[in-house]
Amino acid sequence: MIKGEARCIITFFTVHQALRAEKVLIAEGFKISMIPVPREISSDCGIALAFACGDETRVKTVLDSNTVKTECIHHLEGKCK
Amino acid sequence: MIYFDNAATSWPKPPEVIVAMTDLMERAGANPGRSGHRLSLEAGRIVFNAREKVAELFGIRDSSRVIFTVNGTYGINLGIKGLLRERDHVVVTSMEHNSVMRPLRHLEEMKKIKLTFVQCCRDGQLDLDVLREALEEKTVLVIVTHASNVTGGIMPVKEIGRLVRERDAVFMVDACQSAGALPIDVEEMGIDLLAFTGHKGMLGPQGVGGLYIREGIALEPLVQGGTGSNSEQEVQPDFLPDRYESGTLNTVAIAGLGAGVEYLLKVGIKKVREQENTLIRKLIRGTKQIEGIEVYGPEDTENRIAICSFRLQGKDPAQVGYLLDREFEIMCRVGLQCAPAAHRTIGTYPGGTIRFSLGYFNREEEIGAALDALGKIREMV
Numbered sequence: 001m002i003k004g005e006a007r008c009i010i011t012f013f014t015v016h017q018a019l020r021a022e023k024v025l026i027a028e029g030f031k032i033s034m035i036p037v038p039r040e041i042s043s044d045c046g047i048a049l050a051f052a053c054g055d056e057t058r059v060k061t062v063l064d065s066n067t068v069k070t071e072c073i074h075h076l077e078g079k080c081k
Numbered sequence: 082m083i084y085f086d087n088a089a090t091s092w093p094k095p096p097e098v099i100v101a102m103t104d105l106m107e108r109a110g111a112n113p114g115r116s117g118h119r120l121s122l123e124a125g126r127i128v129f130n131a132r133e134k135v136a137e138l139f140g141i142r143d144s145s146r147v148i149f150t151v152n153g154t155y156g157i158n159l160g161i162k163g164l165l166r167e168r169d170h171v172v173v174t175s176m177e178h179n180s181v182m183r184p185l186r187h188l189e190e191m192k193k194i195k196l197t198f199v200q201c202c203r204d205g206q207l208d209l210d211v212l213r214e215a216l217e218e219k220t221v222l223v224i225v226t227h228a229s230n231v232t233g234g235i236m237p238v239k240e241i242g243r244l245v246r247e248r249d250a251v252f253m254v255d256a257c258q259s260a261g262a263l264p265i266d267v268e269e270m271g272i273d274l275l276a277f278t279g280h281k282g283m284l285g286p287q288g289v290g291g292l293y294i295r296e297g298i299a300l301e302p303l304v305q306g307g308t309g310s311n312s313e314q315e316v317q318p319d320f321l322p323d324r325y326e327s328g329t330l331n332t333v334a335i336a337g338l339g340a341g342v343e344y345l346l347k348v349g350i351k352k353v354r355e356q357e358n359t360l361i362r363k364l365i366r367g368t369k370q371i372e373g374i375e376v377y378g379p380e381d382t383e384n385r386i387a388i389c390s391f392r393l394q395g396k397d398p399a400q401v402g403y404l405l406d407r408e409f410e411i412m413c414r415v416g417l418q419c420a421p422a423a424h425r426t427i428g429t430y431p432g433g434t435i436r437f438s439l440g441y442f443n444r445e446e447e448i449g450a451a452l453d454a455l456g457k458i459r460e461m462v
Contacts, residue, residue, distance in 0.1 A: 014310045014323050015114035016145050019129040036117025046117040046309060047125070
């Protein structure tokens, strides 16, 4: 992720799905990082996945095609899409 | 020293299993899925990878449906007690282990469930027509051991799966003896619930087993508690695997199991099966040269895993087991092997048998040495 680039954060209900997301996105060459869920986001699972918002559409496609279940995708301003 | 007790626990383990366990303890010994820090994440990845490997071994598409439990017995209990309600009808074979029989007998008492036993033949094998007749309109669950821990006999799981599917019942397979020794594909075999243990054919350590739950089958969890998810809720989460994995997992054992399954996937179940089949064929052929030995189970080794139960005429199995260990350093298991129903079926109750159970790491010369030992014990007073 380039410094200053808008960051998107995906939250999950279970760590199993978070780690599935990590696996399939890394396999597809995305630059992602696993982070503790930021305090401003209320979440069910302690681990979240951060990526550059510019990749959002492609990230969503990869997660959907691998049937990874997410809770929601948060933009920096903390809105859930 | 010759280890012929692989059906109780496989030994030795591939070195990779021990490395994976010590590596976890030294490098990533945090609680998986509880915190967001790097060690917790790393432990979580190790559990996740083990789950994926187990799913791959059994042809399971969605690894979240693989539940890790403390052992195979817990997995079986979860399937049985999580599913059955008052007065449900269950069909079960006469070759089952007590890990299946005892929870069923308990529910017979507590929930008045109705049990129908499918009587197997004297060699422990199942007649599909007898099973078909046992199925009723209201049958909820059919439980079959994939391979008997007493005779090693393999059940026609795929054919049974088809019959059970026609009746719209749930098909549960106890794969504690077969997992890692025989090919298993839950889709091809129509298996709805697959219980396994980690420390036998799957080459992992003791302390981990599990249950695969097909999508659409709702089981009541046996235990509720912390899962690291849904922490604001005081009710149990409804998503898998969390719903059935309350409390901290045995991460060390799961790390070992993951490495054991990875080893199996690398070698290939086909090769494991060929090796074990060569050994058991040699053993059974050899027993025929010893006068006064009676071998139980199916004649054709294609229909058995690497288990051979036998008796020496006029000898107490317990005494034979003792002599094998003390005089010849051969370790095996004697008695009823926790499966009285199976011994009744093959006619060896209550005395039991001497059971040699072989594994991938046994060698052909060990078979010869064991046969020599049996010949000598035969001559002893």
